[in-house]
Amino acid sequence: MTAGAPVSSVVIVGAGQAGYQTAASLRERGHAGRITLISAEDALPYERPPLSKAYLKGEADETRLWLRPVTYYVRQSIDLVGGTVTGIDRDARRVRLADGSAYDYDHLVLATGARPRTLDVPGVGLRGVHTLRTAQEAAALRSALAAARHAVVVGAGFVGLEFAAVARESGCEVTVVEALDRPLARVVSARTAEHFTRLHRGAGTQLLFGQGVTALHGNSRGT
Amino acid sequence: MPKITYVAVDGTEQAIEVPTGTSVMRGAVFNDIDGIVAQCGGNAQCATCHVYVDETTLDKLEPMESNEDGMLDFTACPRRPNSRLSCQLEVTGALDGLIVHLPERQN
Numbered sequence: 544m545t546a547g548a549p550v551s552s553v554v555i556v557g558a559g560q561a562g563y564q565t566a567a568s569l570r571e572r573g574h575a576g577r578i579t580l581i582s583a584e585d586a587l588p589y590e591r592p593p594l595s596k597a598y599l600k601g602e603a604d605e606t607r608l609w610l611r612p613v614t615y616y617v618r619q620s621i622d623l624v625g626g627t628v629t630g631i632d633r634d635a636r637r638v639r640l641a642d643g644s645a646y647d648y649d650h651l652v653l654a655t656g657a658r659p660r661t662l663d664v665p666g667v668g669l670r671g672v673h674t675l676r677t678a679q680e681a682a683a684l685r686s687a688l689a690a691a692r693h694a695v696v697v698g699a700g701f702v703g704l705e706f707a708a709v710a711r712e713s714g715c716e717v718t719v720v721e722a723l724d725r726p727l728a729r730v731v732s733a734r735t736a737e738h739f740t741r742l743h744r745g746a747g748t749q750l751l752f753g754q755g756v757t758a759l760h761g762n763s764r765g766t
Numbered sequence: 767m768p769k770i771t772y773v774a775v776d777g778t779e780q781a782i783e784v785p786t787g788t789s790v791m792r793g794a795v796f797n798d799i800d801g802i803v804a805q806c807g808g809n810a811q812c813a814t815c816h817v818y819v820d821e822t823t824l825d826k827l828e829p830m831e832s833n834e835d836g837m838l839d840f841t842a843c844p845r846r847p848n849s850r851l852s853c854q855l856e857v858t859g860a861l862d863g864l865i866v867h868l869p870e871r872q873n
Contacts, residue, residue, distance in 0.1 A: 592807070
């Protein structure tokens with residue numbers, strides 16, 4: 544940084560892996576200005592991959608998901624802010640949060656990530672219909688699994704299959720519905736997909752390929 | 767709890783009691799020891815938790831698996847015979863007294 548140059552302030556929206564790593568790398572490379580990391584979740588930055596595995600099974604608590612302990616952010620002067628960004632004023636270089644607070648920036652990083660696509664079919668609002676993205680959603684799924692006897696998974700990607708494996712292990716009858724002709728089509732070869740199809744079927748999970756979901760129906764138990 | 771000593775590049779030693787079942791990587795990261803990045807979160811996929819195991823304590827460790835061996839070819843500082851990925855070192859009673867040296871950089 545040039546001597547005498549004003550120290551710039553960075554606001555990062557989204558405190559997942561990318562948001563956290565941006566903040567950490569900025570400090571590692573010597574950025575001295577203010578860093579504000581804004582998270583819509585009331586949690587320290589954490590890893591998502593275990594949510595469909597160890598965390599779902601109850602083998603890891605929330606602290607095991609954390610990327611760093613809280614002391615790290617204090618030591619590195621990374622300001623963690625909980626809240627949802629509702630507006631960006633590019634002229635004033637300022638983000639506004641739902642609670643009315645605002646943060647000025649010289650550089651703004653949008654690291655908001657993805658969200659699960661919900662289905663545009665009747666019944667998506669029924670009780671017992673879950674999505675899996677956050678630790679909170681994983682915790683809700685974990686409690687639901689404890690009492691569930693049947694589980695239907697829409698989508699045979701990594702997350703869907705990992706959930707299916709955990710659900711099957713916990714004694715559920717599991718059906719996976721996949722729109723394409725094989726699992727993991729976006730990420731692995733047909734041969735590898737075939738291996739995982741056999742593995743899941745061998746565990747007693749039903750896999751349906753080339754099938755879409757047209758509606759979700761409730762049952763007598765109110766789900 | 768097994769005691770593990772982390773030695774920084776400048777020679778500073780920090781002896782930490784690390785719970786069993788976790789990893790040498792997490793023992794550092796969760797005790798405010800700098801010098802381990804662990805970008806992939808402990809999956810032997812990034813080589814940013816590289817450590818040099820002190821020769822006097824090498825015999826405390828189990829041999830490495832092939833994925834760790836392969837990943838060690840991608841460390842930022844040169845690989846040496848005593849190089850390990852600290853995320854793959856599961857803390858057990860056998861690791862009590864382990865000494866690891868942190869490399870100059872991880873990426």
